[in-house]
Amino acid sequence: xxxxxxSNPVPVPADFIRDIVTTHxxxxxxxxxxxxxxxxxxxxxxxxxxxSICLNFGIAREYQGRCNLRMDDTxxxxxxxxxxxxxxxxxxxxxxGWADHCLGLKAxxxxxxxxxxxxxxxxxxxxxxxxDGVEREPFFASDYFEQIHRYAVQLIRLGxxxxxxxxxxxxxxxxxxxxxxxxxSPFRTRSVEENLALFARMTAGEFPxxxxxxxxxxxxxxxxxxxxxxxxxxxxxxxxxxTGARWCVxxxxxxxxxxxxxxxxxxxxxxxxxxxxHRPLYDWILQALTLPRPLPHQYEFARxxxxxxxxxxxxxxxxxxxxxxSGWDDPRLPTLSGMxxxxxxxxxxxxxxxxxxxxxxxxxxxxxxxxxxxxxDLNRYATRRLAVLRPIKVVLTNLGExxxxxxxxxxxxxxxxxxxxxxxxxxxxxxxxxxxxxxxxPKYFRLRPGGEVRLKYACIIRCDDVVKDAAxxxxxxxxxxxxxxxxxxxxxxxKVKGTIHWVSASLGIPAEVRLYDRxxxxxxxxxxxxxxxxxxNPGSLSVVFGFIEPSLSGANLGENFQFERLxxxxxxSDNSATKRVFNRTITLKDAWAxxxxxx
Ligand code: ATP
Ligand code: MG
Numbered sequence: 306x307x308x309x310x311x312s313n314p315v316p317v318p319a320d321f322i323r324d325i326v327t328t329h330x331x332x333x334x335x336x337x338x339x340x341x342x343x344x345x346x347x348x349x350x351x352x353x354x355x356x357s358i359c360l361n362f363g364i365a366r367e368y369q370g371r372c373n374l375r376m377d378d379t380x381x382x383x384x385x386x387x388x389x390x391x392x393x394x395x396x397x398x399x400x401x402g403w404a405d406h407c408l409g410l411k412a413x414x415x416x417x418x419x420x421x422x423x424x425x426x427x428x429x430x431x432x433x434x435x436x437d438g439v440e441r442e443p444f445f446a447s448d449y450f451e452q453i454h455r456y457a458v459q460l461i462r463l464g465x466x467x468x469x470x471x472x473x474x475x476x477x478x479x480x481x482x483x484x485x486x487x488x489x490s491p492f493r494t495r496s497v498e499e500n501l502a503l504f505a506r507m508t509a510g511e512f513p514x515x516x517x518x519x520x521x522x523x524x525x526x527x528x529x530x531x532x533x534x535x536x537x538x539x540x541x542x543x544x545x546x547x548t549g550a551r552w553c554v555x556x557x558x559x560x561x562x563x564x565x566x567x568x569x570x571x572x573x574x575x576x577x578x579x580x581x582x583h584r585p586l587y588d589w590i591l592q593a594l595t596l597p598r599p600l601p602h603q604y605e606f607a608r609x610x611x612x613x614x615x616x617x618x619x620x621x622x623x624x625x626x627x628x629x630x631s632g633w634d635d636p637r638l639p640t641l642s643g644m645x646x647x648x649x650x651x652x653x654x655x656x657x658x659x660x661x662x663x664x665x666x667x668x669x670x671x672x673x674x675x676x677x678x679x680x681x682d683l684n685r686y687a688t689r690r691l692a693v694l695r696p697i698k699v700v701l702t703n704l705g706e707x708x709x710x711x712x713x714x715x716x717x718x719x720x721x722x723x724x725x726x727x728x729x730x731x732x733x734x735x736x737x738x739x740x741x742x743x744x745x746x747p748k749y750f751r752l753r754p755g756g757e758v759r760l761k762y763a764c765i766i767r768c769d770d771v772v773k774d775a776a777x778x779x780x781x782x783x784x785x786x787x788x789x790x791x792x793x794x795x796x797x798x799x800k801v802k803g804t805i806h807w808v809s810a811s812l813g814i815p816a817e818v819r820l821y822d823r824x825x826x827x828x829x830x831x832x833x834x835x836x837x838x839x840x841x842n843p844g845s846l847s848v849v850f851g852f853i854e855p856s857l858s859g860a861n862l863g864e865n866f867q868f869e870r871l872x873x874x875x876x877x878s879d880n881s882a883t884k885r886v887f888n889r890t891i892t893l894k895d896a897w898a899x900x901x902x903x904x
Contacts, residue, residue, distance in 0.1 A: 338370030348618030359658035648875030648890030733810035750802035813852035
């Protein structure tokens with residue numbers, strides 16, 4: 306770690322991108338480090354985006370810079386306000402309390418974009434915390450359409466762009482292939498005046514979709530296919546979610562992206578490896594226009610691929626649209642809204658991103674790494690509670706109908722400050738069906754006829770009688786409570802091998818509990834071109850009806866609980882006053898690593 310990094314109040318993880326930034330900081334190359342996270346609002350953010358958010362906001366945080374959230378909204382046909390809103394919510398959730406002070410947001414009341422060009426070195430945008438409670442808008446690439454259009458005109462004037470009348474299919478055909486050079490468009494030699502006139506008419510809406518394009522004049526025989534006169538503008542008679550009916554020509558990603566970066570004063574434009582081949586075009590556009598301010602540079606890193614998970618908005622969209630999941634926030638999806646609903650905390654995702662690091666090589670990350678980050682976070686944080694998911698009734702025959710025994714339960718052994726609470730033992734309690742076996746193998750340490758087990762926080766009980774109905778099904782277990790084995794009791798030291806959880810049958814609250822498992826049965830759902838829908842896990846959701854301890858009636862959305870011995874749980878957004886609904890965030894141990902008793 307360099308001197309700069311080690312003198313930094315925020316620890317800087319070691320990776321090749323941070324190394325570059327550290328060097329630039331040491332060289333004082335920029336007045337401030339400015340990154341951006343530029344999602345296209347055509348779907349919900351997923352865990353792959355979380356990696357990018359943690360990298361871009363992480364760098365801003367470590368180097369006292371800022372990071373702009375920018376909607377990369379150049380393709381109105383696929384974009385929607387719903388996505389703009391969900392993206393904002395998800396980003397804020399992920400960085401809250403960590404990097405929200407680095408969030409670059411548009412300053413209010415600033416003038417038109419023109420003010421920032423023409424040699425000025427200050428920026429229209431400033432880093433502003435939403436600390437004043439004002440929800441300010443993020444950046445939109447579409448805010449720059451006016452300016453980007455002017456840059457297009459400038460390129461035409463410089464003889465570096467032309468209007469092409471080839472159809473989309475012919476444009477594709479003329480482009481050639483990586484091993485075959487392209488062919489010049491017959492429209493390549495149009496005069497500047499003709500190009501300017503046609504571009505004005507395109508912009509005025511005189512031509513139908515696809516009739517003409519604006520293309521950069523670069524090199525049709527370049528080995529890099531992206532430099533073979535790429536299309537910069539196309540005609541699309543469609544309204545835009547942000548600019549309305551103002552435009553019928555829209556810039557393509559490659560043209561809009563580098564210029565948006567430039568206009569925002571981005572210093573490090575970090576994206577995933579598939580854009581590496583676009584970098585020469587990114588640089589070409591910025592250099593072709595004679596721009597007064599320092600130019601941004603693009604750096605690429607490996608995208609996240611995760612086992613048993615699909616990470617692609619398009620494919621997640623297919624699952625949502627075909628009803629294979631309940632929506633973008635289905636807790637089985639790797640979307641940020643799905644994981645949030647499931648009870649995953651942003652701290653866990655940030656730790657996950659930190660632990661996998663940033664590299665230049667695409668690889669498959671073991672989903673166990675994510676699950677470990679979620680478990681470790683919740684183990685520290687979650688409040689312990691008792692719940693029984695597949696109940697069987699135990700009657701403590703030596704406790705009266707209306708008698709109760711007050712017990713003290715620990716809220717979180719990992720956090721002494723969380724204290725204790727009082728719970729009540731009553732004559733009838735629920736235990737887990739799995740914690741009783743009528744005919745048990747020798748190593749079974751839970752309850753069996755004539756056997757003993759400890760009820761957590763209470764005392765040892767002995768099973769005296771198994772009561773069955775006419776069909777031979779077990780209805781109740783009659784047990785004796787050994788109250789002298791309670792903490793502080795005369796026989797407190799008595800040992801049994803098993804301790805089980807329970808809930809008072811008279812005081813417990815019924816609840817629906819949704820248990821989630823991996824969405825796919827295969828680690829690589831699309832391996833060898835397989836249709837991912839053919840390997841959906843039919844057991845990815847099971848719903849059980851159990852009982853939760855009374856204190857959970859006060860549970861709030863966003864709180865995390867450990868149901869002792871069962872896993873981590875949270876209230877689902879389907880919860881209502883009349884119906885308690887919980888989600889299992891994750892089991893206590895990795896049930897896939899070693900087959901264990903599953904509840
Ligand atoms: P998808 O393929 O899911 O649609 P995308 O790359 O098209 O993803 P964008 O909205 O364009 O989605 O992405 C915004 C930013 O997030 C980009 O900088 C992109 O490189 C980054 N990103 C997207 N997916 C991943 C991933 N799996 N790992 C890391 N970064 C990602
Ligand atoms: Mg994309």
